[in-house]
Amino acid sequence: MYNDIVIDHFTNPRNTGELADADGSGKVGSPTCGDIMMVTIKVADNRIQDVKFKTFGCGAAIASGSMLTEMVKGKTITEALQITDAMVAEALGGLPEPKLHCSNLAASALHEAIKDYQAKQNG
Amino acid sequence: MRRVYLDNAATTRVAPEVVEVVVAYMQDKYGNPSSVHEFGRTVRRSLQTARQQVAELINANCPGEIYFTGSGTEADNLAIKGIVLNGEGKRHIITSAVEHHAILHTCEDLEENHGCRVTYLPVNGYGMVDPASVREAIADDTALVSIMYANNEVGTIQPIREIAAICREKGVLMHTDAVQGVGQLPIDVQADGVDMLTLSAHKIYGPKGVGALYVRSGVKIRPIIHGGGQERGLRSGTEGIPAIMGLGKAAELARLRLPEYGERLTRLRDRLITGLLERVPYSCLNGHPVKRLPANANISFSSVEGEALLLDLDLHGIAASSGSACSSGSEAPSHVLTAMGVSVEEARGSVRLTLGLETSAEDIDYTIDTLAAVVERLRAFSPLGEKGAQHV
Numbered sequence: 001m002y003n004d005i006v007i008d009h010f011t012n013p014r015n016t017g018e019l020a021d022a023d024g025s026g027k028v029g030s031p032t033c034g035d036i037m038m039v040t041i042k043v044a045d046n047r048i049q050d051v052k053f054k055t056f057g058c059g060a061a062i063a064s065g066s067m068l069t070e071m072v073k074g075k076t077i078t079e080a081l082q083i084t085d086a087m088v089a090e091a092l093g094g095l096p097e098p099k100l101h102c103s104n105l106a107a108s109a110l111h112e113a114i115k116d117y118q119a120k121q122n123g
Numbered sequence: 124m125r126r127v128y129l130d131n132a133a134t135t136r137v138a139p140e141v142v143e144v145v146v147a148y149m150q151d152k153y154g155n156p157s158s159v160h161e162f163g164r165t166v167r168r169s170l171q172t173a174r175q176q177v178a179e180l181i182n183a184n185c186p187g188e189i190y191f192t193g194s195g196t197e198a199d200n201l202a203i204k205g206i207v208l209n210g211e212g213k214r215h216i217i218t219s220a221v222e223h224h225a226i227l228h229t230c231e232d233l234e235e236n237h238g239c240r241v242t243y244l245p246v247n248g249y250g251m252v253d254p255a256s257v258r259e260a261i262a263d264d265t266a267l268v269s270i271m272y273a274n275n276e277v278g279t280i281q282p283i284r285e286i287a288a289i290c291r292e293k294g295v296l297m298h299t300d301a302v303q304g305v306g307q308l309p310i311d312v313q314a315d316g317v318d319m320l321t322l323s324a325h326k327i328y329g330p331k332g333v334g335a336l337y338v339r340s341g342v343k344i345r346p347i348i349h350g351g352g353q354e355r356g357l358r359s360g361t362e363g364i365p366a367i368m369g370l371g372k373a374a375e376l377a378r379l380r381l382p383e384y385g386e387r388l389t390r391l392r393d394r395l396i397t398g399l400l401e402r403v404p405y406s407c408l409n410g411h412p413v414k415r416l417p418a419n420a421n422i423s424f425s426s427v428e429g430e431a432l433l434l435d436l437d438l439h440g441i442a443a444s445s446g447s448a449c450s451s452g453s454e455a456p457s458h459v460l461t462a463m464g465v466s467v468e469e470a471r472g473s474v475r476l477t478l479g480l481e482t483s484a485e486d487i488d489y490t491i492d493t494l495a496a497v498v499e500r501l502r503a504f505s506p507l508g509e510k511g512a513q514h515v
Contacts, residue, residue: 002434010434016504027506034471035428038506054506058430062504 005093006063013062015069017052026112028105035061037105039113048072048080060099064088068106083107124440127486131418131479132275138328144372145330148365156362166364173371180374182311183337190336190354191367195302195323196225198336202298202319203229205344206267207239213266219244219252220462222271226300249411250279250463258289267296272304276459277410278419287316302326306377307385307417318342329373333366388417388478391487396420398491403498405510409473418478423469425511427501432474435497441490444475468511
């Protein structure tokens with residue numbers, strides 16, 4: 001059902017956890033399926049210096065959280081905002097069709113975390 | 124890597140003695156039992172043997188009360204549609220909220236397309252139907268009560284005798300889907316007092332593609348498949364002889380295995396349940412602790428999701444199943460756990476482990492160790508923490 005890239009990220013997920021001194025935090029969930037994705041970021045010089053994720057979800061959710069953290073580290077805020085859930089799925093070599101909607105939430109959670117960071121900056 | 128198959132409720136490995144019989148009826152005894160020549164006649168006699176073997180397993184009064192079908196699902200369809208559409212005009216069915224989809228979807232079809240009325244009885248926290256609720260639900264136009272012998276997901280055994288006694292008192296027919304109970308429990312259709320019973324071969328180390336419906340003599344039932352009039356007109360179609368003979372053999376083996384088989388499974392099951400509940404914090408058993416199938420353990424782990432658990436178990440060589448396969452975007456958690464009042468989160472973190480003939484104590488211990496480690500790993504990055512949230 002899952003390809004080797006997904007299995008690798010599921011088995012050895014990168015950057016799991018929650019940054020204690022996060023600059024921004026985002027959490028999204030889908031009520032129909034119930035998966036929850038949480039992303040915390042540390043920002044310096046307008047770049048994502050560090051990122052961690054937590055998820056309550058299936059194999060695809062775990063793999064997409066892990067892949068996102070690898071994709072976003074070191075990116076500028078502008079670049080990070082351009083990453084979409086579809087791009088995460090693509091980087092994973094594709095996900096089964098039913099998983100694309102409810103389990104592929106990592107980029108959305110990242111965007112929420114950036115919004116949170118920006119709100120704190122402006123506040 | 125160790126390979127542990129704990130999904131025997133999904134299907135079982137065909138017993139070698141059964142394989143031998145199936146092959147013989149494909150290679151050598153290939154006649155059509157309807158034929159007049161010796162090729163056919165010999166197979167016709169064998170068919171009676173298989174009927175006898177199945178009848179003995181459930182203590183039917185005579186082999187003629189056994190009708191072979193293409194699956195347990197077909198037998199369920201035949202039992203319900205065959206009674207409701209038998210010309211008596213009664214259009215009310217009583218069943219439970221935790222039945223297999225073979226019953227539930229058949230009832231829904233009759234409701235939507237054939238003007239039937241269906242009462243779906245609720246269950247308690249263990250998934251058990253209250254016999255008093257059956258009594259209350261019976262009306263003048265009740266054609267049939269269909270309550271499963273034991274639940275396929277959580278293993279809870281229903282109070283079939285009490286329910287059957289109420290049905291008999293009220294003059295209403297009683298059917299039970301015993302696909303999960305047959306072979307594990309000492310089922311006796313006469314002592315239980317049921318009018319119809321469904322069983323399936325592939326759950327008792329027999330081949331896939333064959334089931335049977337027990338219909339007590341005198342019950343007025345109409346066929347749903349028409350044709351050459353096989354199975355005394357109730358189920359047309361050339362008999363699937365190899366599979367039927369395999370079911371016969373599997374039934375014989377199952378009868379000889381009982382009750383020791385059930386006792387052995389119960390010991391292993393309890394070792395598994397106790398081990399997991401002790402080792403893994405915030406875990407709980409779904410279904411009844413004692414009135415449950417010897418082979419069934421169903422456990423919820425808070426804060427982790429079932430599919431991730433199954434995937435990780437599979438990577439460790441353990442085959443299990445989940446009460447909530449989020450395989451499509453809109454799939455809700457198991458209707459059984461939901462009917463029992465299990466929260467969405469607990470339902471999503473449920474795993475069903477079903478034991479079988481080949482399960483060893485070493486398999487059980489390996490599963491406890493592996494599952495405990497897998498839950499710990501997944502919980503480490505769950506946003507719900509180890510205790511879990513009340514609601515997702």
